[in-house]
Amino acid sequence: MDFTDSPSEATFRADARAWLERTAERRAYPGETWKARYGEAEGLTRAKAFQAQKHAAGFAAITWATEYGGRGGTAIQQVIYNQEEARFLVPRGYFEIGLGMCIPTLHAYATEAQKQRYTPKALAGEEIWCQLFSEPAAGSDLAGLRTRSVKDGSDWLINGQKIWTSGAHFADYGIIVTRSDPKAPKHKGLTFFFLDMHAPGVEVRRIKQVSGASNFNEVYFTDVRVPDTQRLGAVGQGWGVSITTLMNERLAVGDVAGPDFDEIFALARAVELPDGPAIKNAAVRERLADWYVRQQGLRYTRFRTMTALSRGETPGPEASIAKVVSASKLQEIAGFAMDLEDMGGAVLDPALAPMRAAFQEALLYSPGGRIAGGTDEILRNIIAERVLGLPPDVRVDKDLPFDELPSGSAAPGPSARKR
Amino acid sequence: MNFAFSDEQQALRDQARKFLSDRAAPARVRRILESDEPFDRELWRGMGELAWTGTAIPESYGGAGFGYLELCVLAEELGRSLAPTPFSSSVYLATEALLLAGSAAQKRRWLPGLALGETIGCFALAEGPRAPHPGNLETVAHGGRLTGAKLPVADGDVADVAVVAARSDVDATAASLYLVPLDGAGVTRARVDTVDPTRSHARLAFDGAAAEPLGEPGAGWALVERLLDRAAVLFAFEQVGGAQAALDMARDYALGRFAFGRPIGSFQAIKHKLADVYVALELARSNAYYGAWALSTDAPALPVAAATARVAASEAFYLAAKENIQTHGGMGFTWEFDCHMYYRRAKLLALTIGSTPRWKDRLIARLELGEAQPKASRAET
Numbered sequence: 001m002d003f004t005d006s007p008s009e010a011t012f013r014a015d016a017r018a019w020l021e022r023t024a025e026r027r028a029y030p031g032e033t034w035k036a037r038y039g040e041a042e043g044l045t046r047a048k049a050f051q052a053q054k055h056a057a058g059f060a061a062i063t064w065a066t067e068y069g070g071r072g073g074t075a076i077q078q079v080i081y082n083q084e085e086a087r088f089l090v091p092r093g094y095f096e097i098g099l100g101m102c103i104p105t106l107h108a109y110a111t112e113a114q115k116q117r118y119t120p121k122a123l124a125g126e127e128i129w130c131q132l133f134s135e136p137a138a139g140s141d142l143a144g145l146r147t148r149s150v151k152d153g154s155d156w157l158i159n160g161q162k163i164w165t166s167g168a169h170f171a172d173y174g175i176i177v178t179r180s181d182p183k184a185p186k187h188k189g190l191t192f193f194f195l196d197m198h199a200p201g202v203e204v205r206r207i208k209q210v211s212g213a214s215n216f217n218e219v220y221f222t223d224v225r226v227p228d229t230q231r232l233g234a235v236g237q238g239w240g241v242s243i244t245t246l247m248n249e250r251l252a253v254g255d256v257a258g259p260d261f262d263e264i265f266a267l268a269r270a271v272e273l274p275d276g277p278a279i280k281n282a283a284v285r286e287r288l289a290d291w292y293v294r295q296q297g298l299r300y301t302r303f304r305t306m307t308a309l310s311r312g313e314t315p316g317p318e319a320s321i322a323k324v325v326s327a328s329k330l331q332e333i334a335g336f337a338m339d340l341e342d343m344g345g346a347v348l349d350p351a352l353a354p355m356r357a358a359f360q361e362a363l364l365y366s367p368g369g370r371i372a373g374g375t376d377e378i379l380r381n382i383i384a385e386r387v388l389g390l391p392p393d394v395r396v397d398k399d400l401p402f403d404e405l406p407s408g409s410a411a412p413g414p415s416a417r418k419r
Numbered sequence: 420m421n422f423a424f425s426d427e428q429q430a431l432r433d434q435a436r437k438f439l440s441d442r443a444a445p446a447r448v449r450r451i452l453e454s455d456e457p458f459d460r461e462l463w464r465g466m467g468e469l470a471w472t473g474t475a476i477p478e479s480y481g482g483a484g485f486g487y488l489e490l491c492v493l494a495e496e497l498g499r500s501l502a503p504t505p506f507s508s509s510v511y512l513a514t515e516a517l518l519l520a521g522s523a524a525q526k527r528r529w530l531p532g533l534a535l536g537e538t539i540g541c542f543a544l545a546e547g548p549r550a551p552h553p554g555n556l557e558t559v560a561h562g563g564r565l566t567g568a569k570l571p572v573a574d575g576d577v578a579d580v581a582v583v584a585a586r587s588d589v590d591a592t593a594a595s596l597y598l599v600p601l602d603g604a605g606v607t608r609a610r611v612d613t614v615d616p617t618r619s620h621a622r623l624a625f626d627g628a629a630a631e632p633l634g635e636p637g638a639g640w641a642l643v644e645r646l647l648d649r650a651a652v653l654f655a656f657e658q659v660g661g662a663q664a665a666l667d668m669a670r671d672y673a674l675g676r677f678a679f680g681r682p683i684g685s686f687q688a689i690k691h692k693l694a695d696v697y698v699a700l701e702l703a704r705s706n707a708y709y710g711a712w713a714l715s716t717d718a719p720a721l722p723v724a725a726a727t728a729r730v731a732a733s734e735a736f737y738l739a740a741k742e743n744i745q746t747h748g749g750m751g752f753t754w755e756f757d758c759h760m761y762y763r764r765a766k767l768l769a770l771t772i773g774s775t776p777r778w779k780d781r782l783i784a785r786l787e788l789g790e791a792q793p794k795a796s797r798a799e800t
Contacts, residue, residue, distance in 0.1 A: 285779060
C-alpha cells in the first residue's frame with residue numbers, strides 16, 4: 001500500500017497543475033460554481049472558451065486515441081487531472097454528457113466519417129451534445145418510451161416528447177432513442193439516432209426545479225426529419241445502443257456535490273444549543289461520525305478504484321456506490337444542519353443564513369441527486385443484479401406487443417397546471 | 420497510487436482461506452458452540468505451526484517478523500471463518516501491549532511463547548456493564564499486588580497471562596497497565612456465558628495477585644488508547660471478513676429459495692436489502708484498508724483512521740448478520756442454520772473493545788483536535 005504517485009504520474013500531475021494555474025481561476029468561496037459567478041449567457045460563452053483551451057492543451061479527453069483528438073493517456077492520468085481540476089473554478093454541466101456519453105456512443109456505432117466530423121468539435125466545445133432518453137412515461141423503465149420514429153423515404157420522421165434533458169437549451173446535437181415498431185415487444189421496437197437540435201420541429205422548454213433552477217428541459221418533436229444516415233445501430237436494435245450509452249453514464253456519475261462533513265462539522269462547532277455548543281451534544285456527535293465514516297469510506301473506495309485503473313483493470317458497477325451513498329448523505333446533512341439552526345434554519349437568503357445558505361440550497365436541490373442518473377432504487381437493483389448476481393425481476397411486459405401494454409393514467413398531475 | 424495488498428499478501432490470504440475452510444469450517448465452529456470446549460485447540464495448534472500467532476513479532480523475539488498488513492490479511496480470513504480461537508486476545512491485544520510498552524525483559528519472557536501460540540495472552544479492561552475510563556476503574560494495584568475484578572475478559576479462562584488496566588498506588592487518578600501471570604496465587608477465574616459461546620470469556624478476580632507494571636505507571640490510559648486503536652484496525656478486518664461471509668450466505672440463500680414461484684432474490688425487497696449490506700460492507704472495507712495503511716506505517720492519522728475503520732466495520736458486520744437472518748426467514752432463526760453464529764459474533768465484536776457509540780464519540784473528539792485527514796476532494800473521480 002502506497003499513496004504516492006509514480007514518477008511519470010507525478011510529472012503529469014505537475015503539468016496539469018501548472019496549466020490550470022495559468023488558465024483557470026480559484027473559487028472565491030467554498031462551493032462557488034461557474035454558473036453562480038458568470039450567470040447563464042456569459043457562463044456558456046466562457047465555458048466554450050475554456051473547453052477550447054483545455055482541448056488545445058490535451059486535457060479534454062485524456063484517455064481517447066490521438067487520431068480523434070485525445071491524448072492517448074491512461075485512466076489514472078484522467079483521475080489525476082480531475083483531482084487537480086477540482087481545486088479550481090471550472091465549467092460544469094456543459095460538456096460532460098457529450099463527451100461522457102454521446103460521443104462514446106457515436107464511436108461504437110457511427111461511420112468513420114461521422115466520428116471524424118463530430119468528435120473534434122465536441123472536444124473543443126464548439127458543439128454541445130445532449131442525451132434524449134427519458135420521457136414523461138419512461139424514466140427508470142426507459143424501454144417504455146413512446147416517441148415515434150417512422151421511415152419516410154431516406155429519412156425518418158420523429159414525433160413525441162422527451163424530458164429531463166440536461167442542457168437541451170444550449171445543445172447543438174442530441175442522441176435519441178425512439179419507438180419505430182409499436183407492434184414489437186417493448187425492448188425490440190426501438191431505433192436510435194443522433195440529430196440536429198436546431199432542426200425544424202424541435203422545441204425546447206425549460207423545467208423549473210424544486211430549487212428554482214432550470215438545468216433540465218422538456219423537448220418536443222413535431223415531424224422532425226432525420227436522415228437514415230444518422231441512425232446508430234440497426235432498426236429495432238435501439239435498446240442495445242442505449243445500454244452502451246448508459247454504461248458510460250454509470251462511469252461518468254460520481255459523488256453528488258454539495259456541503260459535506262467539513263461543512264456540517266464547522267456548523268456544529270459554531271452553533272450554541274441550550275446546553276452548550278452543538279458539537280458537545282452526544283446526538284450531534286453520533287450523526288457527525290456517521291457522515292464522516294461514509295465520506296471517508298467513499299474516498300478510500302475511490303482509491304481502490306484508482307488502484308484498479310492503474311493496473312489496467314476496469315472498475316465494475318461498484319462505482320454505483322458513490323452516488324447511492326453521497327446523494328442521501330447530502331440530503332441528510334442539509335436537513336440536519338437546518339435543525340441545528342433551529343427556527344432560523346428556514347432562512348434561504350445567502351446574506352442572512354450561515355455559509356451563504358449552502359445547507360438550505362442543498363435541501364432543495366438534493367432530492368434531484370437521488371433521482372438523476374439512475375434513481376436510488378435502480379442503482380440498488382444494479383448492485384444486486386450485476387455485483388451480487390441476483391436474478392432480474394420478473395417482467396410481465398417482456399413478450400407482449402408494446403401497443404398492448406397497460407399504460408395507466410391514474411398518477412395525479414401537477415397543481416401548477418390546474419390554475 | 421497503490422491501495423491494495425501485494426501479490427505475496429494475496430498468496431498468504433489464499434493459504435489462510437484454504438487452511439481455514441478445511442480446519443475452521445462451520446461444522447467445526449459449531450462443535451465449540453455446542454460443547455464445553457473453550458476454543459478449538461487443534462485449530463490453534465495449526466495456526467501456531469503456520470506462525471500466524473507470531474506474524475508481527477520481530478524475529479529476535481521468536482516471531483515471523485512480518486508487518487501489520489499480513490496480520491490484517493489473516494484477521495479478515497479469521498473473521499470470515501468465525502475461527503473459535505483466542506487469536507484476537509493473544510495477538511491483537513496482549514502481544515501488541517508487550518510490543519508497545521514491554522521492557523526488554525518482559526518481551527524476552529513472554530513474546531517467544533506468544534509467537535508460537537504456546538502462551539495465550541488476554542486483555543482485561545472492562546469491569547461490568549459500563550464503559551471503563553480512568554475515573555471509574557475499581558481494580559487497584561498496590562505494592563506490586565492487584566486487587567479487583569474484571570468482567571468480561573475474552574479468553575480470560577484459558578490465558579496464561581493477562582494485561583490488566585488498573586489504578587495505581589503511584590497516581591490513583593490515572594490508569595496503569597499491569598502484567599499478571601494467571602497461574603499464581605490471588606487469581607480466581609470463572610467462565611461466564613456471553614452472547615457468543617464460540618468465544619470463551621471469564622470473570623477474573625484478583626486478591627493480591629502479583630502484578631508488574633507494563634510501561635510507565637500512571638501513563639496507562641494513553642497506552643490503552645494506543646492499544647485499542649491498533650486492535651481496532653485488526654478487529655475491523657475480522658468484522659469485514661465476517662460481514663462478507665454473512666452477505667455471501669444471504670445471497671446464496673436468496674438464489675436458491677423459491678417463494679411465489681420465483682427465487683426470493685428476484686424480489687426488490689430482498690435485492691435492496693442485500694445491496695445496502697454490500698454498500699455498507701464496501702465502505703467498511705475501504706475504511707479498513709486505510710486503517711491498515713495507517714497501522715502498518717504508524718502514521719499520525721492512525722487514531723482517526725482506526726476509529727473510522729472500527730465504526731464502519733462494527734456497523735457493517737452487524738447489519739450483514741441481522742439481515743442474513745431476515746433473508747433466511749424462519750430458517751434463519753433456527754439453531755441448525757449458521758446465521759446465528761454470525762449474528763452472535765457480530766454483536767460481540769462490536770462490543771469487545773468498546774461500543775460503536777463510544778467509538779463515534781472518540782472519532783469526533785479526535786477530529787476536534789484537528790487530527791483529520793487531508794480534506795477529501797469531492798471530484799476526485
